[in-house]
Amino acid sequence: MKRPFTRSAALSSISLLFFISIVSSAFAQVKGDEKPPNIVIIISDDHAFQAISAYGSNLMQTPNMDRLAKEGVLLNRAYVTNSICGPSRAVLLTGKYSHKNGFKDNETSTFDHGQDLFVKRLQKAGYETAWIGKQHLGNKPQGFDYWEILPGQGSYFNPDFLKMDGTRAHYEGYVSDVISDLTVDWLDERESDQPFCLIVGHKATHRTWMPDTGDLDMFEDVTFPLPHNFYDDYDGREAAEVQDMTISKTMVMGYDLKMLTGVENEGTVNRMTPEQRKKYQDFYGPIEADLKARNLQGNELTEWKYQRYMKDYLATAASLDRNIGRVLDYLDEHNLSENTLVIYMSDQGFYLGEHGWFDKRFMYEESFRTPMLVRYPGVIKPGTESDDFIMNLDVAPTMLDVAGLEIPAEMQGESFLPVLTKKSAKGRDAMFYHYYENGEHSVSPHFGVRTERYKLIRFYKRVESWELFDLKKDANEMENLYGKPGYEKTTAKLKAKLAELIEQYEDEEAARIMAQEID
Structure with a gap:
């Protein structure tokens, strides 16, 4: 028999609900003391690790980048999956290789913003998200509560920006300064009770390396x-x-x-x-x-x-470093530094005359390797250096890990927090790379594997060849050992590892080319 709903029963129910409310509120208050960390990712364009004093460079001083290294971790072995601007940013957002996220090159690819991005998952978890500056993935970003981006490559002086309402804004000044101005404006106006994820995309130091007038x-x-x-x-x-x-x-x-x-x-x-x-x-x-x-x-x-190239490039990099300092100073001045993870990275490395080159693209170290500095107070010990293999592929899952969110199985990267915080954690023993573009600068498409000591590369289309380097004896990759007597076993082991990674990452094009070798 159903019990009649009396006034005393109602009061008892109200009391119970009130008690539950109080307990829930108290629990929320405790949880609230552990606010999800804010995230700031600063990504530059074509910035060489050789030009950063924290990496031992004698070319110039970069005090603000060095500050991140002193207050966090210097990643000595950070690499990219595909050394070219747009595809690198696509990997950053998706945590997937180019053949999986669909953006293989800047000439023929269109980025699908509708796919799963780590910023969308942060949004659903209550993060306020923004991208300001260069994105270079088309003109309609998704996953951001706010964005204001450069059209395409953008301009160094008096740049235009695309806005969310479909209009263009024109700003007078130097692009690195303008990007910092917009960044500070957004930080001032954001919802202060929400955690935030901010990506700052700098144009510097992309070709044509135009210094600010005060740095000439x-x-x-x-x-x-x-x-x-x-x-x-x-x-x-x-x-x-x-x-x-x-x-x-x-x-x-x-x-x-x-x-x-x-x-x-x-x-x-x-x-x-x-x-x-x-x-x-x-x-x-x-x-x-x-x-x-x-x-x-x-x-x-x-x-x-x-000499002229170096003077212009480094003077352009000086403004980049200065503007990184502006963002770090803002975080300090607004008591945000202690609960904010900051990453500085480039979209890939760059040649500063090595092999007689500028630009990037090749799997050789100056291009394949990228600078990456991470500060995360209370989690990453200040002054840390890491020699673990880290890839831009790992940024998306790491950001989800930081936010306490599930990392989807479809993401091919791995959170790098464990290898930076746990002595027992084991990182990668090898890295897979695949460059697709077959146009500008006449660089042949290629894929390959890098281990602790060796690098094996398979070029195709423009050039059909293999290259093998012993990085312990030949750090500058000058002597191709492929096919030379005495390296048969090493080559076989590296090909087996390469095939394993191709299968792991489901790269069908690379698999077909490898299968042709067997046939």
């Missing part, structure tokens, strides 16, 4: 030493031989090196205000006049171009 003469009194393999003859490395990314032949006097006579394009001065233009012309004009008077030829001209 920063390295004018410096003569940079040539990399010892600057005059590489590419003996035994066919893919390296046919590339088109040399300082001597590919680098353009006007577009790249600011020799401005008769040149009017984005790579030089056409977006500048009259005041900005005058500073550029006053600075580069005498340099061009001196160059013409000297009438340099051959190696002398090539080495002149190298």
